[in-house]
Amino acid sequence: SFIHDGKNWHLLYATGVMKNNDPYIAAIQSRNLDAASKLALEAGNGHAVGRNLLSLKFKELVQFESQGSFDRVARGVGNVFRCHHKEGYGFLYDIKGDDGQGGLLHGMSLAWSSDLENWELDDRNPIFAAPPWAVPGGVCKDPHVMYHDGVYLIYFIAMHQSGYPSVGLRTTTDWETFHDEGAVFSAPAHLRGTIGIESPQVVHRDGIWHLFFT
Numbered sequence: 372s373f374i375h376d377g378k379n380w381h382l383l384y385a386t387g388v389m390k391n392n393d394p395y396i397a398a399i400q401s402r403n404l405d406a407a408s409k410l411a412l413e414a415g416n417g418h419a420v421g422r423n424l425l426s427l428k429f430k431e432l433v434q435f436e437s438q439g440s441f442d443r444v445a446r447g448v449g450n451v452f453r454c455h456h457k458e459g460y461g462f463l464y465d466i467k468g469d470d471g472q473g474g475l476l477h478g479m480s481l482a483w484s485s486d487l488e489n490w491e492l493d494d495r496n497p498i499f500a501a502p503p504w505a506v507p508g509g510v511c512k513d514p515h516v517m518y519h520d521g522v523y524l525i526y527f528i529a530m531h532q533s534g535y536p537s538v539g540l541r542t543t544t545d546w547e548t549f550h551d552e553g554a555v556f557s558a559p560a561h562l563r564g565t566i567g568i569e570s571p572q573v574v575h576r577d578g579i580w581h582l583f584f585t
Contacts, residue, residue, distance in 0.1 A: 374487070376487055399444075399467075404475070417431075437468075441468040449463055452516040462484065463525065465477070477501065477510045526555075528571060530567070537557040
């Protein structure tokens with residue numbers, strides 16, 4: 372996420388230890404969540420700051436504390452956004468943990484800040500899990516938040532019950548009440564060339580909506 376606070380640019384970006392990839396996946400597949408929590412690839416988010424986009428310098432690693440079993444494996448990839456319903460900033464980020472039924476929960480949690488440095492975790496977390504149209508217990512990740520005409524548009528990745536990886540959309544005006552708008556884009560194999568899709572980004576330019584994804 373790039374965001375400007377009126378003085379400096381802030382870049383918050385996913386980071387991790389890729390050498391842990393194979394043992395992490397093995398731990399997840401065996402449901403050894405204790406081991407997975409020690410090997411998590413998503414070790415928080417890097418935070419760089421600069422007066423312009425050519426002078427960014429690393430400032431800190433933003434790694435939120437676990438709020439419970441639901442996020443004990445990982446608290447990683449996220450999207451920082453400016454609040455319009457109140458002062459400050461929000462941070463919607465991916466979590467992984469125990470779903471309470473012997474499975475793995477993929478979801479999202481929220482944090483709030485007035486200065487992009489000090490964050491307060493929302494006590495309602497986790498905010499989201501996979502929507503009803505998605506594979507039960509499946510992924511719900513990679514949020515992208517944008518504000519348009521008084522509404523926050525929350526794009527994310529989930530696996531549709533049709534078997535297609537999809538970009539979903541939830542909307543809210545106040546981060547209290549949310550509406551599931553369904554899958555806005557689904558990618559069959561001949562459109563993606565890989566197992567799935569990731570990291571949706573949406574731009575509204577000259578009256579046309581553009582969706583980018585990995």
